Amino acid sequence: MIEQIHYYLSYDFVRNAFIAGSLAGILGAVVGYFVVIRKASFAAHALAHIGFTGATGAALFALSPLDGMLVISVLAGVMMGAYGNRLQRSDLAIGMTLAFCLGLGTLFLILYKGFAGQATAILFGNIFGVSHQQIVQTLVLSGVSLGALLLLSRKLLFVSIQPNLAEARGVSLSALSIGFMAILAISVTLASQVVGILLVFTLIIGPAGIATRFCRDFWAGLITSVAIGLLAVWTGILLACITSWPPSFWITTILFALYLINETVCRFVLQMG
């Protein structure tokens, strides 16, 4: 088994996949913790897919897909943040915007036929195709967004727990909400370049959603969330090497299985207690 792992790791693209996957896993777990506490998972989901439109539309404006995605999702994120709680609760508004953006993305896809292959990569990810340059870029930018998030984390936690009290203590709800959504948009965009929109979303809500169900304080939750994220990414990539099925499939399946087990156990424990 260990020998087998050594063998896989001797390949450059597998090593790169591990590094990129780990970065996306850590970033997703930390950002995701706040997404779950703030009940913004639908907004996060929408943000990731709205980015798809940016990526396909970028060609129209002679931008790179990454720039297109960043522009669109940060814009959408800031708008969602500005509407704050009202929009977070308004599933309908997010859903309609999401549907419209995906429709627009389809149009862009038809206008630029050569883009189809790249579009699949953006949606479902190609973790085995990550270049060294992409890793450096991801490392720097995820470091920046993690730093920004940790700087905000204390206020963000307060606002998520007791928004009215936080407002009374002079914390600006809308500024914080905009800041958080911008960080979320950047994280989602960066990670989707590496692991695809599907996997980004899984890595954001999966580990954090599982961890918050049983972790009793903030730090335990955050650390457990990161651990679950890394475990899923590593196991998924290994299984993908062994079976040659896509890593995105394995990672989403592992997290879904963990989620089901965790829900069952939590429900059982709650009934007993």
Place this chain on the structure above:
Amino acid sequence: MTPALSITNAGVHLGGNDILQGVNAEIATSEFIGVFGPNGAGKTTLMRCILGLMPLCSGSISVFGEPPGQANRVIGYMPQARASLESTALTARSLVSAVEGGNRWGMPWNTRRSRAEVERVIALAGTEEFIDRPFSVLSGGEKQRIALAQALLGKPRLLILDEPLASLDPRNQMRMVECIAQIKATTGATVLFIAHDVNPLLDVMDRVIYLAGGRAAIGSTDDVVSSASLSKLYGTEIHVVRAEGKIFIVTAEGNVTEAAHHD
């Protein structure tokens, strides 16, 4: 001595409606004030004005001699909306800790001093028994106590409590009132206590603010909660009936008004 709270001719108009008009009140330090009135009478609006979260259209408010919003360090606010963290296992203690120093930048590390402050409010709000249990499994009354503990952080001199008795059964209402009276006695804080029903607070209130139709009456319970005063405030005939040491507020048609309703 500067009053804890001074409200002069305060008015708020939204969309052509007078939410509040000509509200006057002067509240001394360490007074316990019950704030009553039907739904939509402007109770929460008045509290948001005192906190500086909503601007007045006319008149002025000063909190310990400062304009609203400037003195919020010394105000403890227990909002009506409760935290909803139903799907998480975060303990009540971690939710109180997160609020302590929650308006600072950086990561939620707690220093020894902030941990001591958390311990102080846990004891003060009488939450020791369930503080280490997940917040989501607590009863309504226990959740209210946690919100109270959060409001007590930072040793506030003015406590604004927005319906702490909402959706509590009579026994838990009594406990909550006793707990807050005890806190007032030990900390000397001024208390603004919003409630629907006058009765649970009869023994602990110093004075009453009664809001109806955007206008307010302030004074002793006997003066304000009387047929004459409430009829004037509501602009319709109201009977205040005292029986068995309790107060019942009834309209001319014999309906018990909202003031006596439990949520």
